Amino acid sequence: QVQLVESGGGLVKPGGSLRLSCAASGFTFSDYYMTWIRQAPGQGLEWVSSISSGGDNRYYVDSLKGRFTISRDNAKNSLFLQMNSLRSEDTAVYYCARDVETALDQWGQGTLVTVSS
């Protein structure tokens, strides 16, 4: 069955960096777009970034451009999100999801990122 497992979250100081990973299994990873979504405590869902199946095309929410970088390693069935210059408002649960280009049909359980001094 399809499984997405995020890791790499934790506590980081403002201005710090963190790299999130998402390990995929149960499907042909290289056939699918992948997407990161985040959810601040008690708040709604926010789309963060998407990457095409081959990694050639990357899309970001305007407010994060330049600080976050999405990437993937199809040989290792893995998705990544490099987060730099972190701010308190980046505190959230970060989910990875399989993107079938009309919807996000499979989600991981999420990893919590806390930005605090």
Added chain:
Amino acid sequence: QSALTQPASVSGSPGQSITISCTGATSDVGNYNLVSWYQQHPGKAPKLMIYEVNKRPSGVSNRFSGSKSGNTASLTISGLQVEDEAGYYCCSYTANNTLLFGGGTKLTVL
């Protein structure tokens, strides 16, 4: 870009029907039949309930249905059950190759 507009909360009694609206613009909901809906129980990951406005993934109850008129999409849940109590989010693809979520609606089953 601002989030799609959803009511903050709706409620209904078991067996009743409710509808949650999701209002966007011509650059997203109005111009693309790429609206999806997600259900999220507290502490859990979201689950896809409706895609492409009105299609149900395998395994999702036919009590859930979707529709769209102009810039507004809607999710209807018929025959409400206690387990339907959750947060619901709409989402649309946009003209900029991005995704835009609604602010979310908390459904209470009284």
